[in-house]
Structure formats: structure tokens, C-alpha cells
Amino acid sequence: MDIKKMFYGEYGGQFVPETLIPALDELDHAFENAIKNENFIEKFNSLLRNYAGRPTPIYFAERFSRKYGLKLYLKREDLLHTGAHKINNTIGQGLLTSFMGKKRIIAETGAGQHGVATATVAALLGLECIIYMGKLDAKRQEPNVKRMKILGAEVVEVENGSMTLKDAMNEALRDWVKNVKNTHYIIGSTAGPYPFPKIVAYFQSVIGKEARDFFDKNCILPDYVIACVGGGSNAMGIFQGFLDTNVRLIGVEAGGKSNKIGEHAMTLNLGKKGILHGSLSYLLCDDDGQVAPVHSISAGLDYPGVGPQHAYFKDSGKIKYDFVRDNDALQGFFELSRLEGIIPALESSHAIGYVIKNQELFKDKVVLLNLSGRGDKDMKIIEKKI
Amino acid sequence: MRGIYIVGGYPDKESFLKIADIVLNKMDFIEIGIPFSDPVADGPIISSAINNILGKINVKEIIDITKLLGKEKNIFYMTYSNIIYSYGIKKFSDEVKNYIKGIIIADLPNRLHDFFYQRGLEIPIIPFITPESRESDIKEIIKYRPPFIYFIGIRGITGSKADLDNSEIIDKIKVIKKLTDIPVIIGFGIKGKKDAKKAISIADGFVIGTEAVKVQNNLQLFIDFVNSLQ
Numbered sequence: 001m002d003i004k005k006m007f008y009g010e011y012g013g014q015f016v017p018e019t020l021i022p023a024l025d026e027l028d029h030a031f032e033n034a035i036k037n038e039n040f041i042e043k044f045n046s047l048l049r050n051y052a053g054r055p056t057p058i059y060f061a062e063r064f065s066r067k068y069g070l071k072l073y074l075k076r077e078d079l080l081h082t083g084a085h086k087i088n089n090t091i092g093q094g095l096l097t098s099f100m101g102k103k104r105i106i107a108e109t110g111a112g113q114h115g116v117a118t119a120t121v122a123a124l125l126g127l128e129c130i131i132y133m134g135k136l137d138a139k140r141q142e143p144n145v146k147r148m149k150i151l152g153a154e155v156v157e158v159e160n161g162s163m164t165l166k167d168a169m170n171e172a173l174r175d176w177v178k179n180v181k182n183t184h185y186i187i188g189s190t191a192g193p194y195p196f197p198k199i200v201a202y203f204q205s206v207i208g209k210e211a212r213d214f215f216d217k218n219c220i221l222p223d224y225v226i227a228c229v230g231g232g233s234n235a236m237g238i239f240q241g242f243l244d245t246n247v248r249l250i251g252v253e254a255g256g257k258s259n260k261i262g263e264h265a266m267t268l269n270l271g272k273k274g275i276l277h278g279s280l281s282y283l284l285c286d287d288d289g290q291v292a293p294v295h296s297i298s299a300g301l302d303y304p305g306v307g308p309q310h311a312y313f314k315d316s317g318k319i320k321y322d323f324v325r326d327n328d329a330l331q332g333f334f335e336l337s338r339l340e341g342i343i344p345a346l347e348s349s350h351a352i353g354y355v356i357k358n359q360e361l362f363k364d365k366v367v368l369l370n371l372s373g374r375g376d377k378d379m380k381i382i383e384k385k386i
Numbered sequence: 387m388r389g390i391y392i393v394g395g396y397p398d399k400e401s402f403l404k405i406a407d408i409v410l411n412k413m414d415f416i417e418i419g420i421p422f423s424d425p426v427a428d429g430p431i432i433s434s435a436i437n438n439i440l441g442k443i444n445v446k447e448i449i450d451i452t453k454l455l456g457k458e459k460n461i462f463y464m465t466y467s468n469i470i471y472s473y474g475i476k477k478f479s480d481e482v483k484n485y486i487k488g489i490i491i492a493d494l495p496n497r498l499h500d501f502f503y504q505r506g507l508e509i510p511i512i513p514f515i516t517p518e519s520r521e522s523d524i525k526e527i528i529k530y531r532p533p534f535i536y537f538i539g540i541r542g543i544t545g546s547k548a549d550l551d552n553s554e555i556i557d558k559i560k561v562i563k564k565l566t567d568i569p570v571i572i573g574f575g576i577k578g579k580k581d582a583k584k585a586i587s588i589a590d591g592f593v594i595g596t597e598a599v600k601v602q603n604n605l606q607l608f609i610d611f612v613n614s615l616q
Binding site: 001003013014015016017018019020021022160161166170173174177178179180181273274275276277278280283285287288289290291 | 421422423424425426427429433437440441444445466467468469470471472473492493494495496497498500501513514515516518519538541542543546
């Protein structure tokens with residue numbers, strides 16, 4: 001195994017128990033073969049088209065644009081089957097699971113979108129499915145728990161630690177170590193050990209490809225592309241369509257309530273280099289290396305780590321990482337709902353809140369925003385704010 | 387080589403020192419766990435002891451109490467990558483290299499040992515062999531002449547039960563022994579005297595973790611447990 005290919009600059013790697021190494025090698029091998037295999041690619045593309053509902057539209061948000069003085073285009077991943085971009089990756093990795101001859105899949109989930117997308121693909125492909133979800137997340141994203149159960153998945157509520165995404169991932173890793181022979185772990189973000197960041201980025205690259213095609217056809221490029229960043233899969237998905245241009249790329253992290261440790265999830269803005277869940281990246285942890293508690297109003301961004309490609313692009317300056325607070329995200333949530341009739345996920349609402357907060361910067365500019373998911377799942381959090 | 391794993395600093399510094407002394411007197415080596423907030427290789431018993439002590443003791447203090455146990459002792463550390471990385475790999479190494487004989491990093495696979503060596507670690511990292519390891523993997527790790535090889539007797543996390551009659555395990559250990567004279571220690575899944583005896587018959591030793599940590603907060607029960615292994 002060429003160690004160098006596991007790293008993006010200095011970030012990435014395979015910091016996992018030895019027991020998982022053969023499975024990661026097998027996965028890497030299967031993935032490299034699959035993407036050269038015409039049948040696999042055809043099946044993947046056909047499911048994206050006929051099952052998930054791709055390509056998703058690019059919608060010009062006219063009333064929002066008029067009010068805030070810019071030209072805002074939304075990449076409508078919220079219109080996909082199951083309601084978020086997560087399905088792109090789970091279809092890809094679900095097919096890989098069958099390709100490897102495995103019959104059982106596990107996944108972690110925060111907001112529940114990845115869990116629902118995994119449970120959906122498990123039903124579609126006839127695979128056994130176990131979803132790990134922090135107890136706090138299960139409570140605040142309850143509709144998604146019900147959806148997963150309806151789809152036939154077993155949902156394990158994790159009561160360790162902060163009872164959120166990080167702890168769900170710990171538990172999924174423990175399951176994988178035990179059952180690695182017959183099980184594939186579908187990691188939902190561009191995080192985790194190599195080859196997951198590569199695989200997830202590949203399956204999500206369709207977002208950027210479609211967006212780029214749209215602008216190419218209209219013979220323009222946006223001035224900015226904006227996406228929210230938790231683990232970083234939707235952002236990596238859309239940014240990949242514009243890495244070869246000078247379009248300014250901005251990832252928006254969850255600023256939570258304040259800069260105080262425990263009150264935000266600004267890994268790239270306030271974290272330092274560290275190792276968690278298989279890769280070296282930026283991490284929110286104390287001087288002793290203990291992972292710090294995090295907070296975000298959106299369960300999908302409530303994570304102390306971030307994918308290694310983002311760490312690499314932050315250092316290189318190719319992508320700028322900024323943040324907005326919970327309240328800015330809430331404002332974005334209501335503004336898009338009431339100006340456009342689109343209820344966004346609280347994760348994506350961070351990107352919208354960022355546009356509102358920085359409206360001077362975006363004045364008269366063409367801005368493409370990845371609307372990574374829809375907000376139905378967030379009713380429990382939102383109902384107190386109406 | 388008979389060893390016991392205990393969680394560093396648990397249940398408190400004073401009790402820990404007493405327990406560590408007992409282990410060093412009655413067993414061949416001790417493995418001291420440096421707590422990490424996200425112990426993905428550990429089951430509920432060890433995770434819960436780690437959670438209990440987190441925030442009450444830091445890495446520097448564990449290093450300091452290790453030093454109280456004396457130089458030239460058969461002390462090993464077990465921890466996770468981020469603990470050493472965040473402390474500063476070279477700084478960590480400089481501070482403890484004269485006090486411990488090796489380090490087990492639960493989330494560091496053999497192929498990434500160089501990642502730590504190249505950044506200044508001068509303490510031997512104990513390599514893992516699992517039932518899935520290939521012969522080429524074994525040849526790769528014995529090049530470094532580690533103090534011992536950690537054989538993971540189960541697919542699973544700490545606290546699970548090993549099946550030492552499993553021919554897969556026995557055969558794999560035979561393969562290792564054919565390639566090297568480096569001691570093979572069975573870790574993960576050793577529950578008590580019966581397993582320990584079995585481990586010594588098929589390998590060169592064992593480490594008991596979960597069963598020891600279960601009684602780590604009760605000195606008398608801990609002494610009884612260690613005596614039961616004799």
C-alpha cells in the first residue's frame with residue numbers, strides 16, 4: 001500500500017485498529033475496479049437518474065435575490081429522494097457493498113439524513129441495515145428515526161459521550177471491528193480513514209459536475225460558490241466542479257452560540273490539527289488531545305472533526321472557511337421559506353444565513369449555493385421558534 | 387510474559403500507584419492506558435473507567451506517576467493516536483522513553499508506525515497481528531524487532547470473549563512463530579486463569595484488560611483477582 005496516496009498534503013491517513021486494514025484495502029480495491037467497470041457506472045448513473053431524481057435543477061431565487069441585492073442560484077439537492085444529497089453517496093456505496101459480496105451495512109447519522117439514505121438503499125438492494133444515532137440527535141430529529149424504522153433498518157440510539165454524531169461514529173466503528181467480514185460501513189461524509197474521503201468525494205462530485213454544466217451552458221461562471229461544512233460531503237461535492245477555476249469557494253461552519261468551547265462546531269475556524277475517526281485533519285480538542293464537546297442547532301453539523309480534503313484546501317487557501325451562528329442559520333431558514341417557498345434543512349440554512357449576513361460582500365454578484373437538504377426533519381427544533 | 391492492563395490514574399492517583407505496584411510485583415509487565423475521550427477499540431467496561439477519569443487527570447500527570455514507578459520496569463503504555471500527536475510526538479517520546487519499554491496505539495495500524503517514528507517517536511510501537519494478517523504483513527513488522535507482537539485474539543473490541551480453541555488463531559500463531567522468535571502476546575478476550583493458561587500454551591503470554599479494570603476501583607478485589615491468576 002502506497003502510504004502517500006492516503007494523504008491530502010499532510011492530512012488523511014488510516015488511523016484505525018489493525019483489524020480494519022484488510023477491509024479498507026478490499027474497499028479501495030473494489031472501488032477502483034468499480035469505477036472502471038461500465039456495468040457498475042451504468043447502474044450507479046441509472047439509479048441516480050431514475051431512483052434518486054438526478055439531475056437536480058439549478059433554481060434562480062428571484063425574490064430572495066431582489067431583497068438582498070445579488071443573483072442567488074440554488075443547487076436543489078433538497079429535491080432528491082430522501083431529501084438531501086446523502087443519497088448520492090449511499091447509492092454508490094450500497095452498490096459497492098453488493099459488488100464486494102457483503103450483506104450487512106452499518107452507518108452513523110447525525111441529522112438522520114445519511115441514516116435515512118442508507119436505510120433506503122438497504123431496502124432497495126436487500127441488505128441488512130443498522131444505523132447508529134446519538135440519543136440526543138434521535139430526539140431532535142425524530143421524524144427521521146421513524147423513517148429509518150419504516151424502511152426496515154434497526155436504529156441503535158447511542159447513549160455514550162455527548163450522544164451526538166461523534167459518539168454514533170465511535171459505536172459504528174466498534175460494530176465494524178466486530179463484524180468486518182460480512183459488513184460494510186457506509187461513512188456518510190468525506191471523513192474517516194482512507195479510502196472513505198476519496199470515495200465519498202467521488203460519489204458526491206455529481207453535484208459540482210451538474211452545476212458546472214449549467215453555468216458552462218450559459219457561458220458564465222458564478223462569482224462565489226457557497227456550502228455548509230460539517231464533515232464536508234456536500235461542500236466537497238459542489239466545490240469539485242469549480243476547483244479548476246478562480247471562482248471563490250466558501251465553506252460555512254456552524255458557529256453555534258459563541259466562540260466558547262462547547263458552544264460551536266467551527267473545526268476549521270477554531271480547531272487545530274488532530275486525529276479522530278481514522279484521519280488526521282483539523283479537530284476541536286483540548287491541549288491534552290481529548291475531543292471537545294461541540295454544539296450546533298443543526299445535528300448534521302454538530303461534529304468536532306472535518307474531512308481531510310477540507311483541511312488541505314484551507315491551508316492551501318483554495319477554499320475559504322467562515323461561519324455563522326445558530327441565529328443566522330435560523331434567519332436563513334425563515335427567509336428562504338417565506339421568500340421562495342423552499343424550507344431548507346438547518347444545515348443548508350447556515351449557507352443562506354451567511355449570504356444574508358454578508359449581503360454587502362455579495363452585492364450584484366452571482367452566487368451559487370448548495371441547498372444540500374430540505375427542512376422537514378427539523379420541525380421539532382423549529383416549532384419553538386415560530 | 388503475563389501482563390495486566392489498567393486505566394492510568396483510575397480510580398485516583400494513590401490507589402492507582404498501589405495497584406500498579408501489585409501488578410509489577412506479581413506479573414511480568416503492566417500496560418497503562420492513557421485515557422482518550424473516544425476509545426473506539428474499547429468496550430463498555432474500559433470505556434466507562436476512562437470516562438470516569440477524564441478531566442480528573444491529564445497526560446502529563448500520568449507520565450509523572452509512571453515515573454514514580456521507577457526506571458527499568460516492564461511498563462508499556464496503551465493509548466490512541468491523538469493523545470501522543472496532540473502532546474507533541476517528540477516531546478512525549480523524550481519525556482517517557484527512559485521509563486516505558488513500548489507503546490500500544492489502538493488506532494494506529496502497523497503500516498502507519500513510520501508516521502510516528504518519522505516525527506520523533508523513539509519508543510518501540512507494539513505491532514498488531516490479527517487472524518486476517520497476511521504473511522507479508524508479519525514479515526514487514528518483525529523487521530523493526532519490537533519487544534513483542536500483540537496478537538488480537540478476537541474480531542472485536544476489548545471486553546469480548548476470545549475463543550482460543552479456534553484453529554484459525556492457533557494456526558496464525560504458528561505462522562508467526564515460524565517466522566520470528568519475537569514473543570507473541572495474546573491480547574483482547576482473555577478473561578481469567580483458564581484463558582491465561584491456554585494463552586500460554588499456544589503463545590508466549592497474554593494481557594488481561596477488562597477483567598482487571600472491572601475491579602480496579604476496589605483494592606482487595608483487585609489483589610484477589612491478581613492472585614487468582616497465579
